[in-house]
Amino acid sequence: MMTVSNLSSANTSNSPPYLRISRLTKKFGEFVALNDISLDVSQGEFVCFLGPSGCGKTTFLRAIAGLDIQTSGTVHQADRDISALPPSERDFGIVFQSYALFPNLTVEANVAFGLENQKKSRIEIKKRVNELLELVGLPEQEKKYPSQLSGGQQQRIALARALATSPGLLLLDEPLSALDAKVRTYLRREVKALQRKLGVTTIMVTHDQEEALTMADRIVVMNAGTIDQVGTPMGIYREPESLFVADFIGTMNHVDGQAVSAESVRLGSLTLACRRHDIPPGKPAVLAIRPEDILPVDDVADAGTPTDNRFKATVREMEFLGSFWRIHLVDKQLGDSHLIADLSVNAALRMDTAVGQKMAIKLPPDRLYVFNPSTGR
Amino acid sequence: MPPAPIIRPKTSKDDKLMAGFMIVIALYLVVALAFPLYAMLSKSFKTASFDLKKYEFQVNKGDGWGPVVSAFEINQTLHVLKPEDLVTSADGRLYATIFFPDFSFRSKTKYRFRQLDPNSSFIDGTRQITDNDWHTYTAKEFRRIILRPSQSIGLGNYITYFSTPALFRSIKNSLFISILTTLITVSLAFGFAYALNRSTMRFKGIFRIIAMIPILIPSLLPGIALVYLFGNQGMLKGLLFGADIYGPIGIVVGAVFFTFPHALIIITTALAISDARLYEAAISLRASAWRTFWTVTIPGARYGLISASFVVFNLVITDFGLPKVIGGQYNMLAVDIYKQVIGQQNFEMGAVVSVVLLVPAMMAFSLDRYVQKKQIAQLSSRSVPYEPKPNRRFDAICLSYCSLMGVFIVGLLLVCQYAALIKLWPYNLHLSLANYNFDVMDGGGWRAYINSIRLGLLTALVGTVVVFSGAYMVEKINGFRVLRTGFQFLAMLPMAIPGMVLGLSYIFFFNNPANPLSPIYGTMVILVVCTVTHFYTVSHLTAITALKQMDREFEAVASSLKQPFYKLLAKVTVPVCMPAILDISIYLFVNAMTTVSAVIFLYSPDTALASVAVMNMDDAGDIAPAAAMGMMIFYTNVAARLIHLFVTRGLTKRTQAWRKR
């Protein structure tokens, strides 16, 4: 089992975590949707649950909310054991993918819904609603009905409604996925700014890695009911701890090789220096390197044993992807494997790259990950 | 590592409250449905018979007591009772003197008598004697000795039923009529639906309205119209070429009339969801129209056709009003129940026939549910609606066909109206309103009409509240799986229970002095309870469908905002579901106005109903007033539907701002 606290050093100070989830398991009949998951979230943090469809993100979020209580394991919020409590006895605001705005109530009434029967006067409620609408950037829309608003506006109303009661924890289940790409990018920044301004501890579920990378303080990568890795966006991207995370986040070359020593591997006929690993020599190993980490170099011997992880390969195909070229490389030294490298437009020009030509590249050893194919780690 | 602690979720206040409500409504269904059915079922297994070996006599003609003889021995020589005379009901009585043909109460003969069944008794003048000892009587006293049957639990009633041809023949009759009607109605309705859906003929709106007329009138009204048309003094009697309208012909024609709209609604829906892309494919493959019809249209609508068949079958086999009015000597199960209970006071046999009727009704119901589930699965796949293109010849055929059906439906209704308005068919054809002067007739008079409206309104009000609350709780509560499953079952059950069976069960359950609820027997309350229960299922399904269309997360949002469910219910759920709620209330009202079968056993002189009055006046030979009362029900239902239409329209207009469509 992974212990999470030592991985999240970036954000955890010495104060106890705001949310402590410990050994959570959720079963639907025989099916285990969440398997013994633990996670700490500190006050004010923005955490994203990221993972492929069906990995249990929503299930996890709903367990935290008390909407579908876990089979076993505990949840503590602000030092209070809320493991068994129904949603109404917990302290959170929630926004769903569908927004779940009440269609027959105006924007104002939607936002005010949670403010009523709190011994607040009408004027106070009105004031708070206006404040919230201002906050989400939709003042003067309060008399409209949800169906008269755009998707992005509806999303912000849902956010305002969730924040109305000033909850300690904000839960967002794919809040942006129903929007078109432009609005989504814009709202990412908006939501993030709002969260920072209010300092509300936030958990957002998403299957969009870009969303997670741009918004989260910390990302929880989930896979088949377990947490594979927890870390900052940068940490997750640069230091994937498993093949799954490496493949899931960003683009990754992924080729089969063999361990040679603790710091070298064989790929085709090449022996390459790599990150430290603990695969016994001679056993299969999976090599992984990001396309942008493959460096074009000028000087390299035509063939033979590479020095310094440099070698030549043939350009089989080039794809223009706007800001860069994606280059597919093959070579008999690589065996059946092929690599892709991303080259900036300028670099490609400078090197005069063309299909069919040979190209000298370097695989920096500290960017060459090695995973054990049998454990995936 | 030790396993993590298992969490027992704490039930929220809302869920506790909802469970409470749900239990109350479930209890209602148990009391209004499960208990009465149980009472009926157990009644059907209660047999009462005279076991002659258990009665013993001794006679003293002045020369000392003779030998002990049993009634059985006497009957062996005298044959005063045939075997079928021995089977009786719980109230069966037998005079002891029938075993003594030369009995005279003036004689000096003395008699001794005892009965040996520890659970039985006999009546000695006015006393009920339960012991098994000898009692001595003078002839004067002896003539007042009444033997009571032994009661036991067993299949006796069923054995009697199935060994009495006059009774079990009804099974064959009922099945025959129901299947025949099903075939005819479904074919006719399919043609009508096809014309509405696939042609560009004119007057579609009018045809749609006309086709719904039969829903608004009691099922016995077409029977009355047929009597006027083809009865002994019928206007068109000649057209029958000597055949008799009283019997299968009349029942089938009338049944086709009243089941037509039900089949049409289902088949229209089925045709409307079939996919236009399949037709385009068929055209591009140059399939003939005939081939396309059999390979695309029929398979596409098959679930609708099957479902419509079961619904029609069920309506016909459980209907009571129509065969009562026009069945003549042709016995059907539903009428048998009535005859056994009202005519012969044989409640046990009524219960047996009810159980017999339950079998096909339950089967048709469960098969229909099964098929409908499949149709829903078919529905969820996205399809492109079919757009008919003008085709002169086809449109003309469709128009003529629909007109023909329209004439049939409107024709029968007009005949009723005509019958209601003329003074005395066929002798005095002057128009008058005399037949509407119900107060001079048997059947309850105008009071019955007012009662019906009261019943309709109360049923609509109480029923809508109960049904919608129940559906809301069962749909939205968290946890309580067993309770929910049980509730769903109870809510579906009424549809499988024929009205006659429900009504009879109510007699057994509520007309029992030991039942603390018995005071409601004979009041408006029991009529409302019975009607709400009878029409529960369709209303429940309507409510569930509406609730399912709401965002599933509303409750989650409300609870995260710490707002109780009833606030959400009042401010959001009810307003959003208002069209469905109005649909439920009009459905309940119209059915309460027209139903006969469920209430026929339950009304009292104070609570006579219009629909029952139609039947009773017809029974008494006052056919014209019966038609007039039937028409009153029709006008009322039309008015109710119009009000419903305006309210719904107004509501849609007011809520247009937030409704997308």
Ligand SMILES: Nc1ncnc2c1ncn2[C@@H]1O[C@H](COP(=O)(O)OP(=O)(O)OP(=O)(O)O)[C@@H](O)[C@H]1O
């Ligand atoms: N009520 C339920 N009953 C049975 N299985 C369920 C239930 N809810 C979820 N599951 C299963 O649990 C697994 C995780 O579901 P969950 O909804 O948490 O996935 P997710 O990560 O949110 O996926 P997505 O990105 O598609 O929303 C899935 O395999 C799903 O089929």
Ligand SMILES: [Mg+2]
């Ligand atoms: Mg999800």
